[in-house]
Amino acid sequence: MNENTRFDADVVVAGAGPVGLAITSMLGLHGVKAILLERGDELIDYPRAVGMDDECLRTLQGIGMAEAVLPHLTPHHWMRFVTKSGRCFASIEPRTDEFGWSRRNAFNQPLVDRVLLDGLERFDNVDVRLGSDVLRFEQDTDGVSLDVKRSDGTVYTLRTRWLVGSDGGRSPIRTALNVGFGGFTDTSKWLVVDVRNDPLGIPNIYMHCDPSRPYVSVALPDSIRRFEFMIFENENEEEMTQPHNMAMLMAKVLPPGVDATSLDYIRKRVYTHNARIAERWKVGRVMLAGDAAHIMPVWQGQGYNTGMRDAANLGWKLAYVVKGIASEKLLDTYQLERPPHAKAMIDLSVTAGRIFSPRNPAVVAARDFATWVLNLVPPAKRYFTEMRFKPMPRYETGLVVSEAEIDTEPGVKQLLCQLARKTPLLGRLMPATRVGRNSPVGRLFIQPKVRTRDGEVKLLDDVMGSGFALVCWGVDPSFWLNQKSRDILAALGGRIITVKPVVQIHREQAIGPDAIVVGDEQMRLKEWFGSHRGAVAVIRPDRFVAGLAYPVRINELLAQVADKMGLNVGKGAA
Template sequence: MNKLNPEQLKADYTADVVVIGAGPVGLAIANYLGQAGVEVLQIEKLDQLIDYPRAIGIDDESLRTVQAIGLVDQVLPHTTPWHAMRFLTPKGRCFADIQPATDEFGWSRRNAFIQPQVDAVLHRGLSRFANVQTLFSRDVVGLDQDEHGVSLRMNGPDGRCETVRARYLVACDGGNSLIRRTMDISFEGKTAPNQWIVIDIANDPLGTPNVYLCCDPVRPYVSAALPHAVRRFEFMVMPGETEEELGKPENMRKLLAKVLPDPSRVELIRKRVYTHNARLAGRFRCKRVLLAGDAAHIMPVWQGQGYNSGMRDASNLGWKLALVVKGLAGEALLDTYEQERRNHVKAMIDLSVLAGHVLAPPKRWQGTLRDAISWTLNYLPSVKRYFLEMRFKPMPQYTEGALVTEKGGKATPVGRMFIQPKVVTEAGEIRLLDDVIGSNFAFIAWGSNPLWGLSADQVEAWRALGARFIQVIPDVQLKSGNEVADGVIRVGDSTGRLKEWFGRFPVSIALLRPDRFVGAVAIPQTIGHVSDGLLRALDAQPLASRQAPSATKVA
């Protein structure tokens, strides 16, 4: 790619942030920045959104991200909640029935969905913002950056060269990311030795719910029920087979004969062959260019975490980039994106690779061992429950980045996602907690006034960042007649979950970041000291003009 000289360039388009790619991660980031008032230009190489088979699993964390950008009500009709995942032996015995029933983050832990339909919702959501523009059929051919911004050159649909100037660039342009390669960022990992053919069928010829993964040593396969009566089949492509050969009607019937009594009576939507990769970018940030989604990491599909890991990227990066662009935080905050996301992405890649080996072991004896272990688990209820309730899934827990914690290695909720129960407002409405907070920082105080212990300067600094102050009390106390401090939102804990959460730790105030992760915890007497520590960890500009007592920053 040829580099540009921005000093000689008068751009056709300008923006605060240019997002390359209109997949789910790029769309989520553009929506988040759009609602934050940031000028966004989204560029997509294709002439429309992709509509071929891709992800089929969206988890509770991703739905919470969609909720944060105000689109969850439009997405839910395209999902099937409480979707179980069942592993079968070659003889059809179910040796692992994974159906976690938890909803600690406000939504079902596992949900089936059809990605193109949800992507379309995210794309339509951009029309809410006059400050967001999307350009299709644009092929980026030039990239340069300097201390003030990023310059792009791209070929438009009419062949005319167009130019873009933006302060930051977020590359969501997939596993073969042109931006990542241009930045000469490594993408280390492995490519699976086999491929899989994905077949989507309308008017589900099986009709059974949930997802089945059959560990057949001859040809492993997946059978998944999707919303709107769509059935997804995935079959391993065996050595010597090609997509062209498998796509022939007679060979398609042979594949489907493994799972259907009459493989000729199907309504094919589409088919596609995939290669499973496990790769991680050497870095997620290069000055004013940031990588997200598949451009930063790709993983096998077996835990449905490729899509969801990308949405976690969007949730983590969106609010940080908005603060920096709006001058509310320094650029150091952007470094915490990789600090916080990289380790968890690596853990999800490892889990996905392991799940693939459970489904299709590299060695025949490993399959025999797997079946023996699964049978033994029936006699170890606690161990079996650990797997069936999906407790093995590594939840994000940040130990460095935009947060503060106590010294001494005590057990702490800092760096973990906060729960999202339903609460009762003073108007008597029952709402999910995030809907009360909005896409903002929040001080969640159990019982007490969250402003007590904060100086006027500290309150002003947090309000400049859009923070909300929430007082949580048992719902029966809402009608006590006690006055609420100015600027404080009072809600009732109708489920007891918030009381239970605070009861597990020696703290009564949780400082939540916009991505709903706990940035710090305190009690009323320490809240001023701790909140200043978090402002410094955020590199927040409202604090820059005054001195504050020190707090421990995890860096």
């Protein structure tokens, strides 16, 4: 029997939420045979998440879906915190676009999910199976076997090389793996009310910090509005959704005299806020992603976005391993890179909730006074307005190369770096083997607009393609590449992008045949490289900086990248 006939798919993704849809799209783009299973006969048709950030939109851009979802978004969607008296004590209005998109966007999740699902029809190598629930699975050294129950009650078996559990906060896959889901469930509950034909029409998000009953008002696309009300310990969903109680709640948000029963309700549902993270995200041949790996309170709208960061990190790594370009070492970096940032986003969401919804009058008074004072201090005001409090992903270990690791001088430092990669405890004890706090390595690369030689103005990612890229300022590193590095670059499917001032993009001096020359339309790339030590950045498919070096050190950098991902230099990316 041919080895490939033993497997129905290279990857099975369980759960057709946004994370599962995004991962499956990435696998489709890379030509990986994938099956997407969803227990429901249809996608969920009511709003859940309401906020999408620029990182998420960049991920959708990478799978060719950003333009398709834009009609379902409201860009530049500000979040305003308001006291009981009506004073706005904090307004989050980030207007920067360093990653190519608006930093805060409201969106209609059911419609965006549908767009992502329809986008899978592009791929002959992707099979979507709705009404298919994973009953059980068992993994071995070669793959994973699953029993799947159709909605008609029949059961069949699948065999796959890898399994991704993106099956929600109550993930049966995580439970079957006996993976702990540590954290806490908040004692407070919230009634979420979504209505059609928005009765208010005002834009943005308003967080009303009324200690008698905190509430939220959110404008969404397509004339949908969300209200959220804190529910007290002695109240429950059935009681609070009765007409007289709904009238009492809606009186807080509607103009006087408006009848709450006249609204067109989409749903009314009570939620609890959880802050939990899985102890392990990779167990053998099974990976967890999205809500199956972490859940968090809604206060910063980061649950959806954090899940999409998982997809951006995991999807291409699975593809490279399935296709034999990299070894399983690459998938191990998913566990190293993603959980720390997910934990940081959980902590941010918990903190925001505590600021928003205290009920103790003394605490409320202290908060209101402190925020009044801070608004008088411009740096403090910018800290909130520009969303500088949001922790950006920063990978200190994993598929990142520190400056010490490309040191060519033999000796104790180089030996310890090699040992640190093989011994996690030693790596934690050796700061020199980790990426420094001020280094751009391990951070998301900027995405400004660039001008091509054909005169088109594009976002940088659209020039880099779906694989690795060497992005360089003013130089073509081909002059310095040895044959091993050329083989590595071919295996990575890497492109060389040489950035020049727009007025120089048609000059051929010192440019080889393999370099793609673009003009620095906004001069942001010149500023970026001028702020860091190095002129050649190795950019991963998820747009994180794997390493930065001067052209004369590019061979050492590429060798380290190849080693960390177990690169099969004899097999290039398709």
